[in-house]
């Protein structure tokens with residue numbers, strides 16, 4: 017999911033994270049500079065993003081004082097998801113039904129107290145919202161995202177997924193883009209957990225001004241964050257047809273397996289968003305941060321390997337690996353670092369190989385690198401043993 021967060025806003029995300037996946041635009045924003053364009057080459061890699069711009073377009077009309085039926089506007093699918101997600105994050109329960117009243121207040125220029133959907137902000141930013149929206153249409157946002165994700169998959173990848181993407185201009189300030197799993201009853205969403213319903217992506221352009229200093233940068237940030245989510249969706253579809261992944265899930269018996277799986281999945285997803293803005297560029301405190309997350313990874317993985325660890329504690333450690341969309345995500349960040357080192361030192365083809373071969377190979381490839389270069393942080397001996405033992409099986 018995409019979510020724009022800033023450091024001070026991290027806390028509320030912890031609460032929503034268990035309910036929907038949150039990738040952090042914060043991380044993307046703090047990294048990058050330029051990006052490469054890719055084109056799609058594999059006819060069997062079918063990732064279709066169905067862009068739905070109706071909510072943002074009608075909202076723009078409303079912000080510009082054109083006549084808009086607020087009932088209809090509040091009932092658009094994108095706005096229904098945005099409103100209920102706002103309620104969830106703000107702990108207000110189901111707030112879908114009150115959205116129309118807020119939209120009416122906005123329309124009549126009444127003062128909105130407790131503007132939970134940030135409609136006033138959106139109206140103030142209408143010029144930026146329009147600009148980014150035009151850029152998304154002009155640059156074929158959906159095809160750009162699909163092409164970005166495709167270049168990290170093996171050439172024999174063969175699957176087809178369709179994901180609706182709703183672009184809106186309202187919602188909680190902490191989440192600018194996110195993924196929710198939904199079963200639709202007509203236009204009424206029922207939110208469901210992992211492995212149920214259909215994936216839906218929502219992008220709120222209200223705070224698009226924060227994504228970069230100009231429309232090009234904002235577009236790339238958005239592309240990176242949506243690509244993160246789409247990568248996850250494509251990766252699960254890929255795994256369904258993969259022998260080595262079926263084997264992995266069938267033989268997954270230990271807590272550590274889950275951590276390694278998550279680390280690879282999140283790591284590559286973050287690297288993909290990161291990579292959009294420049295392969296070589298890293299933030300100034302990169303080395304210090306990487307050493308910190310690596311040592312946390314080693315500590316927690318070693319705990320997971322202990323015979324005496326409880327289910328509760330293990331679950332806690334694994335959740336923490338990708339919890340808040342920042343450097344505290346020791347698993348995701350370690351994975352991003354590993355993916356980057358494999359890509360830059362061993363080449364894209366080698367990184368793609370780990371998509372088909374799975375987490376043990378992903379870790380083993382990095383381990384080989386860290387043996388060669390003493391500057392690279394290393395896994396603890398226990399983890400090394402585990403990776404090698406698992407790989408041989």
Ligand SMILES: [Zn+2]
Nearest residue numbers: 017039282285
């Ligand atoms: Zn993710």
